[in-house]
Amino acid sequence: EAGVAQSPRYKIIEKRQSVAFWCNPISGHATLYWYQQILGQGPKLLIQFQNNGVVDDSQLPKDRFSAERLKGVDSTLKIQPAKLEDSAVYLCASSLITGGPFFGPGTRLTVL
Amino acid sequence: GENVEQHPSTLSVQEGDSAVIKCTYSDSASNYFPWYKQELGKRPQLIIDIRSNVGEKKDQRIAVTLNKTAKHFSLHITETQPEDSAVYFCAASLVSTRFGAGTRLTVKP
Numbered sequence: 001e002a003g004v005a006q007s008p009r010y011k012i013i014e015k016r017q018s019v020a021f022w023c024n025p026i027s028g029h030a031t032l033y034w035y036q037q038i039l040g041q042g043p044k045l046l047i048q049f050q051n052n053g054v055v056d057d058s059q060l061p062k063d064r065f066s067a068e069r070l071k072g073v074d075s076t077l078k079i080q081p082a083k084l085e086d087s088a089v090y091l092c093a094s095s096l097i098t099g100g101p102f103f104g105p106g107t108r109l110t111v112l
Numbered sequence: 113g114e115n116v117e118q119h120p121s122t123l124s125v126q127e128g129d130s131a132v133i134k135c136t137y138s139d140s141a142s143n144y145f146p147w148y149k150q151e152l153g154k155r156p157q158l159i160i161d162i163r164s165n166v167g168e169k170k171d172q173r174i175a176v177t178l179n180k181t182a183k184h185f186s187l188h189i190t191e192t193q194p195e196d197s198a199v200y201f202c203a204a205s206l207v208s209t210r211f212g213a214g215t216r217l218t219v220k221p
Contacts, residue, residue, distance in 0.1 A: 033209065035211075040214075041213060042118075042201050042211040042214045043156065043201070043211045044211070045208055045209065045210055048207075048208045048209070055207055055208055056113065056207065056208035058113055059113070091155065091156075098144060099146075100146070100158060100209075101146075101209055102158060103155040103156050103157075104155065105155055106155055
């Protein structure tokens with residue numbers, strides 16, 4: 001079975017620019033997660049969807065970050081405007097209602 | 113939301129020794145506890161998990177124990193090998209899944 005797909009794999013932007021990441025979960029997985037992993041730290045949950053609905057976005061900086069999950073499948077995460085401290089790996093993951101999550105390869109974002 | 117604390121942050125053992133990593137969680141209603149291994153530059157990989165209705169689970173050289181009363185769970189790796197060297201993360205889940213800060217395990221040959 002195909003794993004979680006993410007693109008792009010790498011992105012370099014200047015501060016105050018905007019950026020978007022895309023994720024396609026494992027087929028049939030209702031739950032989709034976006035995590036931020038700063039070097040040397042554990043994954044921090046930004047937002048969790050179950051189908052089209054948001055389960056938890058309490059740690060999402062909503063003044064600059066937004067996410068959507070169209071038709072309960074693919075998802076995009078956007079940062080606008082980016083700050084230096086947003087440099088991190090953005091991990092998308094998916095799971096069935098319970099179990100997992102199972103991670104994609106991540107997008108490494110560098111903000112200059 | 114759920115808060116997960118993980119100890120130690122670094123752990124060094126000799127090849128063949130055992131390694132134990134401990135985590136505590138704050139929400140007593142959490143009911144699912146996965147463990148992940150992350151090698152340098154790679155994604156976290158699920159290695160074992162346990163549900164709240166089970167006290168212990170074993171898979172070859174790794175085992176996980178859960179103490180619901182104390183709200184802590186542990187990962188045990190026996191007969192460690194150099195390829196076990198990685199960062200290990202615990203997580204706890206009820207509705208959303210939160211991670212600990214990680215333990216860097218080094219297995220010395």
